[in-house]
Amino acid sequence: MAKITFITKDQETIVAEADSGSVMELAVEHNVKGIDADCGGVCSCATCHVHVAADYMDKLEEAGDIEKDMLEFADNATAFSRLSCQMKISEAMDGMVLNVAN
Amino acid sequence: MEIVFTAFINIQTMKKSALPDPFEKARLEKGFGEVEDQDDPVVMLLRHKDVRKCAHNWKTFQSGAAPGRIVVPSEVKIRDTRQIPFELDPPEHREYRDLLEDWFRRPLQADYQAQLQEQISAVIETALDKESVEVVGEFSLPLQSRALTLLLNTPYEEAEKWIAWGTHVFRSEESALDADKANILYDYIDQAIDKAIEQPGEDLYSLLLASEAQGRKLTKEEVKGTMILTFAGGRDTVINAVTNSIAYFAEHPASLQRLREEPEIMGRAVEELVRYFAPLTHMGRVVTEDTQVCEHAVKADSRISLCWASANRDPSVFENPNEVILDRKMNPHVGFGFSHHKCLGATHARQLLKTLLCVLVEKVESIDIQDCTENIEQWGEFNRKVGFDQLQVKFNPLK
Numbered sequence: 001m002a003k004i005t006f007i008t009k010d011q012e013t014i015v016a017e018a019d020s021g022s023v024m025e026l027a028v029e030h031n032v033k034g035i036d037a038d039c040g041g042v043c044s045c046a047t048c049h050v051h052v053a054a055d056y057m058d059k060l061e062e063a064g065d066i067e068k069d070m071l072e073f074a075d076n077a078t079a080f081s082r083l084s085c086q087m088k089i090s091e092a093m094d095g096m097v098l099n100v101a102n
Numbered sequence: 103m104e105i106v107f108t109a110f111i112n113i114q115t116m117k118k119s120a121l122p123d124p125f126e127k128a129r130l131e132k133g134f135g136e137v138e139d140q141d142d143p144v145v146m147l148l149r150h151k152d153v154r155k156c157a158h159n160w161k162t163f164q165s166g167a168a169p170g171r172i173v174v175p176s177e178v179k180i181r182d183t184r185q186i187p188f189e190l191d192p193p194e195h196r197e198y199r200d201l202l203e204d205w206f207r208r209p210l211q212a213d214y215q216a217q218l219q220e221q222i223s224a225v226i227e228t229a230l231d232k233e234s235v236e237v238v239g240e241f242s243l244p245l246q247s248r249a250l251t252l253l254l255n256t257p258y259e260e261a262e263k264w265i266a267w268g269t270h271v272f273r274s275e276e277s278a279l280d281a282d283k284a285n286i287l288y289d290y291i292d293q294a295i296d297k298a299i300e301q302p303g304e305d306l307y308s309l310l311l312a313s314e315a316q317g318r319k320l321t322k323e324e325v326k327g328t329m330i331l332t333f334a335g336g337r338d339t340v341i342n343a344v345t346n347s348i349a350y351f352a353e354h355p356a357s358l359q360r361l362r363e364e365p366e367i368m369g370r371a372v373e374e375l376v377r378y379f380a381p382l383t384h385m386g387r388v389v390t391e392d393t394q395v396c397e398h399a400v401k402a403d404s405r406i407s408l409c410w411a412s413a414n415r416d417p418s419v420f421e422n423p424n425e426v427i428l429d430r431k432m433n434p435h436v437g438f439g440f441s442h443h444k445c446l447g448a449t450h451a452r453q454l455l456k457t458l459l460c461v462l463v464e465k466v467e468s469i470d471i472q473d474c475t476e477n478i479e480q481w482g483e484f485n486r487k488v489g490f491d492q493l494q495v496k497f498n499p500l501k
Contacts, residue, residue: 040369042433066432073158073441
């Protein structure tokens, strides 16, 4: 089980737990504002963009080329940017804090 | 001899529902094509990477040129009204788009979805009662028009007028650009705006009339420009997507069966159909400075276009790009455009297609194609099938 904290642009904090699925799906289930997930998780819309807390970056699997290309054109992209639809929930994510990018 | 033989096999195996990729050779060899259009030629970009890069670079490739100029064929001669937010660039673009985002996300609400489901069920029930249905005019057009009453939040009966206009708002059988036909839409919108000024309601016209941008109320011309975009942008595109979907499932009954057994892939299936169909072939931009695209010089004040249809078949991004893979997992298609100007109506379109698939799965066993005429667009050296001029089918009910 991984406990993940989402912080939205208006500084609302949402804590959610899951042991499977994607981070995007978890955010959508909990109505996290700014995670629109328009395309449902096929990496075509970048509306599930999050910034990962620095200390968790190395605990995540590296982004694939398609995700990286997508992030290259995303608003507010930083070195800590990920598309949450591509983040498969794992134990290593327990305690992770994500700032919603938009 | 071998080449002749391969071509023969392709003709034999090509399905009626297939949308071939006419851009393959040019995309690989040079990355662009050239299209003549009313003495204002267009360099059409064909590669996924270039299309996304240039869509994102609004400073060099602008949308806020003369109204109608970024559309191909150009509408400069038949339209003075600027379509909003489509023909604006940042930062103004953002301000107008922000006024609309929440409204255009209403298709995610349960009551909107329930009404859409009811409308689409009715269209399919009617089709099931007939021996033969002409999909473009008798199925897709009514479905699209009725669903638009939900997006605009106008009375359901208004759809009958829009259906009577025919399948193309700007185009007629005689010519690709028909000013008379466009005027029917413009006059209708003028009247609807006047009505909403007199009697404000809960519709999109009234929302826009009460909105502010640039530190003042929206002008009537701005409201009109937004409404023209909503009508025109979601008409041929949705009709093509719906008609192509019917043709696809007619020739792939196993796909319909698969959606019945695996409803969880419905969302991915919609994305894949939009990728494969690319209901809008391309969209233009005006170049603001001398620059290069694909090592090809383009001059300031010339035009390029972003070919969504070609980008969606780029094999450097999509495995087996010419195949419909209903549960395609990574699908960075640009069927709804890309970046700032990505389709405002995409939430509505996605919900419409998803509902169509759900109702088909629930009520339809199979579909037989009886007759069809393809709609082939001609863009310079490319002939692209975008859908059908007519598609005659029989819907068979699920027992």
